[in-house]
Structures are given as structure tokens and as C-alpha cells.
Amino acid sequence: MHHRWADSPLRRPVGELADELRSIADDAGFVTAVTDESGTILWTCGGPTMRKRAERVNFAPGGRWDEQAMGTNALSLALRTGRPSTVFSAEHLVTALHGWVCYCAPIRGLDGRVLGVLDLSTTWDRSNPLAMSTVRGLVSAIEARLRAEPPRHPRKNAPRVRLTCLGEERAVCEGVPLALRPRQLEILTLLALEPDGFSPERLREALYGDRPVTASTFKAEISHLRRALGGGIAPRRYALTAPVSCDAVDVLRALERGDTETALGLYRGPLLPRSEAPGIGEWRIRLEVAVREAVLTSTRPEHALRYGERAPYDAEVHEHALRLLGPGDARRAIAAGRLTAALRD
Numbered sequence: 001m002h003h004r005w006a007d008s009p010l011r012r013p014v015g016e017l018a019d020e021l022r023s024i025a026d027d028a029g030f031v032t033a034v035t036d037e038s039g040t041i042l043w044t045c046g047g048p049t050m051r052k053r054a055e056r057v058n059f060a061p062g063g064r065w066d067e068q069a070m071g072t073n074a075l076s077l078a079l080r081t082g083r084p085s086t087v088f089s090a091e092h093l094v095t096a097l098h099g100w101v102c103y104c105a106p107i108r109g110l111d112g113r114v115l116g117v118l119d120l121s122t123t124w125d126r127s128n129p130l131a132m133s134t135v136r137g138l139v140s141a142i143e144a145r146l147r148a149e150p151p152r153h154p155r156k157n158a159p160r161v162r163l164t165c166l167g168e169e170r171a172v173c174e175g176v177p178l179a180l181r182p183r184q185l186e187i188l189t190l191l192a193l194e195p196d197g198f199s200p201e202r203l204r205e206a207l208y209g210d211r212p213v214t215a216s217t218f219k220a221e222i223s224h225l226r227r228a229l230g231g232g233i234a235p236r237r238y239a240l241t242a243p244v245s246c247d248a249v250d251v252l253r254a255l256e257r258g259d260t261e262t263a264l265g266l267y268r269g270p271l272l273p274r275s276e277a278p279g280i281g282e283w284r285i286r287l288e289v290a291v292r293e294a295v296l297t298s299t300r301p302e303h304a305l306r307y308g309e310r311a312p313y314d315a316e317v318h319e320h321a322l323r324l325l326g327p328g329d330a331r332r333a334i335a336a337g338r339l340t341a342a343l344r345d
Contacts, residue, residue, distance in 0.1 A: 001061040003253060005042040006195055010034055010107060010116055013145030014043060017138065018237070021045055024134065029126050031059060033119040034107075039066035039079055042116070043196065050122065057096050059121060070094055074102035078117045082106055086132055089124040099123055103131040105139045109146060118142065161229065163246040165189045166287075167269020173229075183207065184225040186277045187238075192246035193283055197239025206279025248287060260294045264306050267291050292317070301325045301335075308338050315342040 005011055014021070014034055022045045025032045031046035031054045041063045044051065054060060058070070067076040071093025077085035084105040090098045102121040106114045118139050120131050161173045169185050171178040180188065190206055191197065198206065204218050226233045232242030247266050254263035271284040295307040295317060304321035311317055318339035325332045 001040070001042055003256060004036065004040075005061070008036060008042055008116075009109065009146065010036075010042070010142065013142045016145055017141055018045070021138065024138075025050070025120070028120075028122070028128060028131075030120045030122045030131070033059065033075075033117075033121065035065060035075060035079075035116045035119070037079070037114055037116055038064075039069070039075055039117070040064050048201075053123070054121065057094075057100070070097075073097065074104040074121075075117050075119055078104040078106045078119075079114060082114060084132060084136060088127065101127045103135045105132075105135045107139055107142055107146075115146075161188075161232075161242065161244045163188055163192055163244055165272050166247050166251070166267055167273065169272055169274070178228050180225065180228060181221075182272075182275065183221050183277075184228070186272060186275050186280055187221060187225055188229075188244065189246070189248065189272060190277075190279050190283070191233070191238065191240045192244050192249055193252075195240065197234065197237045199237055203238050203279075206282075207277050209278040248283070251287060251291065255290050255294055260298050260300075260303055263291060263294060264303060269310065296320055299324065301329075301331065305331060305334060308335065312338060313342045313345060315339055318342060 021032045024030065025046040029047065029050060031044060031050045033041050034043045035041050041059065041061050044054070044060060046054070051060075058064075064070065065073055065075040067073075067080065070076065072087065073092055073094075074085045074087040077087065084103075086101070086103050088101045092098055092100065100121055101124045102119055104117050104119045107116050107118055109115045118135055120135050122128075122131075161171055161178070163171045163185075165185070169182070171180055171185060171188060186207060187203070190203065200218075204213070207213075207218070207221075222233065222238065229240075229242045229244075232240060232244075234241050247268075248271055251263045251266045254260075254266065267287070271287055272280050275281070275284075292307070292311075292314075295303050298304070301321050301324035304317050304324065308314065308317050308321060318335050321335035322332060322339065325335060
């Protein structure tokens with residue numbers, strides 16, 4: 001979803017109001033969400049407890065909230081009717097949502113077309129009669145920013161950084177290697193994979209998990225990376241402001257396009273293989289699963305054969321290769337040999 005959000009016309013105006021949206025969500029115990037015109041959530045914010053509750057009912061980036069996917073709900077009503085909508089508790093069709101109340105209003109572009117929905121949601125016991133007026137006011141502010149010209153800044157020739165984190169670990173700026181410690185490479189990788197950035201608490205958890213690490217140690221790593229990038233990292237909510245290209249991001253974009261060939265060519269191994277950071281571990285699994293599933297759904301045997309080189313113990317991949325290879329194809333011997341070895345082990 002972060003790529004779709006990056007291309008959304010709502011990203012700039014919502015980003016300009018992000019601090020206000022987070023403050024409202026945190027203070028009132030709400031989760032704030034922005035969808036696209038299809039009802040797919042692109043962006044959320046809120047306190048960690050409420051966000052975890054929301055994720056359990058699919059109220060998170062990537063979640064579909066059109067009527068076909070989730071039945072009657074405030075987001076789908078706002079999209080279908082083009083008017084602000086509130087749905088309380090058992091008014092939701094899906095039973096799992098009966099503990100929630102949602103306040104929504106559509107966001108319209110300059111041509112009057114609905115671009116998406118702004119939603120404030122919370123548990124029913126925290127319902128607030130002022131929530132709908134808050135939503136309307138925030139939508140008006142977003143639409144005003146859509147009408148305004150984006151601020152013009154003088155162009156700077158910012159040096160581009162290339163981050164390689166699949167199977168190996170290095171960062172290069174204009175052909176010159178950056179002297180980054182492993183922890184700084186982890187931070188740079190996480191920021192590249194999540195362009196919307198991290199709160200300090202969430203980034204610290206992604207790096208250290210439950211380990212007792214002082215705030216000064218954490219901030220020192222951020223400061224060193226910021227200096228190495230010549231600025232390049234926003235304060236308060238950590239996000240990249242300098243151009244950084246990343247092989248892991250390139251793999252994800254290729255998979256989104258359905259380009260398994262390019263994704264396999266770029267996927268040279270697991271994400272930061274030596275890292276034990278929880279956030280890196282989660283992304284490592286997500287990438288591995290995404291590439292493997294693309295291979296298993298591909299109808300081209302060379303994809304399974306190429307992936308099988310890096311996954312010698314994955315019997316399912318070798319069986320998939322054998323199913324796709326014709327009886328007279330000499331490459332069957334390669335797939336059969338790998339399958340035999342995988343089953344033996």
C-alpha cells in the first residue's frame with residue numbers, strides 16, 4: 001500500500017495535516033484512516049493499543065472496506081452516497097464490527113470527484129457526538145489544501161543513495177560507499193521500505209524489540225545516519241527526505257506489476273541476512289513469502305528453476321517446476337534431482 005499511497009493525490013494534503021490527525025486520534029482514543037476511491041485503506045494513525053484492535057478487524061493499510069468486502073459500514077456508505085456517514089455498533093453488517101463506531105466523510109478533488117474517505121473510528125463506548133463535526137472540518141482542510149498549489153522549493157541536486165540489502169548489505173552515495181554500522185543500515189532499510197515513516201517509539205521497537213536500550217543510544221544511531229545522508233531524515237516522525245533507491249523496494253514494485261521475472265532477478269537473497277532486528281525480520285519474511293508465491297503462481301518453469309537454486313530444500317517449488325516442464329525437457333533432471341535431495345533431507 002505504501003506505493004499506492006505515495007502516488008495518491010491525498011498524500012500531500014493529509015501529510016500536511018498529519019500531526020493534527022495524530023493528535024486528535026491519540027487524545028480521543030480514535031484510529032484515523034484515509035482510503036482511496038475504491039474503499040481500500042491507504043493510511044492510518046492512532047495510538048498503539050487502538051491500532052492493534054483495528055488491525056484485528058482489517059482496519060489497516062491494505063484493508064478493503066467497500067460494501068462487497070465488509071458489508072454495511074460508514075466508509076462504504078460515504079463512498080456510495082457521497083455524503084458523511086456514521087455507523088454505530090450493531091448497525092454494521094459484520095458481527096466483528098459491532099464493538100465499533102465509525103464517522104466518515106468523502107474527500108472530493110477539484111473536479112468534484114470523490115478521491116477517498118476520511119474516517120475516525122473507535123470502540124462504541126468512546127463514541128463522541130463531536131466526532132462527525134471534527135471529520136467534516138478535517139475534510140474541509142484537506143480539500144482546501146488540494147485546491148492550493150503545493151509549495152515550490154528551489155531544486156537541489158541531492159545526492160542519490162543506492163541501498164543494497166538483499167543477500168548483502170551496503171549503501172553507496174554517488175559511487176562512494178557510506179560508512180554505516182549494521183544498526184544504521186537496518187534503520188535505512190526500514191525507512192526505505194516504509195516511506196510514510198515511523199514514530200520514534202515504533203522505530204525503536206522495530207530495531208530493538210524488548211531489549212533495554214537507552215534513548216541516547218537510539219538517537220545517536222539516527223543522528224549518525226542523518227549526517228551520512230546529508231540531512232535526509234525528517235525529525236519527530238522519522239522518514240526519508242533524501243532520494244534513496246533500494247533493491248528490496250524494487251522487488252516489491254516488480255511484484256505489484258506482476259513482473260516475476262524482474263523480481264527474481266533482483267531478489268538475490270534474504271533481507272539483511274545478519275540482522276536480528278524484529279522489524280527487519282518481519283520484512284524479511286514478507287519479501288520471502290511474496291517472491292515464493294509469485295514463483296508458485298507463475299506458469300514459466302524457468303522461474304521455479306531459478307528460485308529453486310536459492311531454495312534447495314523447498315520441495316513444493318521443485319514439484320512446481322516438474323509440473324511445468326515438458327516430458328522431453330532436459331531441465332527436468334535438474335528439478336528432479338533437487339526434489340529428491342529436498343525429500344531426502
